[in-house]
Amino acid sequence: MTWELEVCEPSIRFLIRDNDKKFTQAFDTVFRSEGIDVVPTPYRAPNTNAFAARWIRSVRTECLDKLLIINQAHLRRVMREYVVFFNTARPHQGLDQLIPVSKRDLANTGPVRCRAVLGDIIHDYCRDAA
Template sequence: MNAHAERFIRTARAECTDRLLIYNEQHLRRDLAEHYNRGRPHRALQLRTPADNPDVIPFPAQRIQRHDILGGLIHEYRDTA
């Protein structure tokens, strides 16, 4: 269990909090939830995010569109139809 906690902390720190100035606990929780649950693919979920609809089958990208997150500090790339 300790290894899982350490891995989460290292991942959250490297991908999210090292790039931000956190104002308070609410700000941290919102940003972590947005990035970790909606934007970050997980290997255990076959590189899908927890917020993805499991009924949708991903297809190869015809075009890729960039979305700025957190005021442009992080960029996400999504397939467009």
């Protein structure tokens, strides 16, 4: 794992983790030896991890539970494509059903087009400009 950390671009500066007992001192020592600051979340603060937990739930239910991941390269490609979809096409409840990064002009008229995401697991619908 430390070999992967050495070639990671951009370099990792922080590891934010919760206070679960599965994260031992040895776990923290591996990251600290690579110059990464380990930051545990505060005790009795259940909302601290809420945003990360919600994202993990979304990626699992919408993507990973429907695919058989073959290797690390495949996982990276799938996650890269899902993150682009998640940020540029998927509406978010916390943003009043808006898209975080809107890359295209949303047309009100014209035919509706379906775009397959992740090999047709997810469908993205948009209107072509008339």
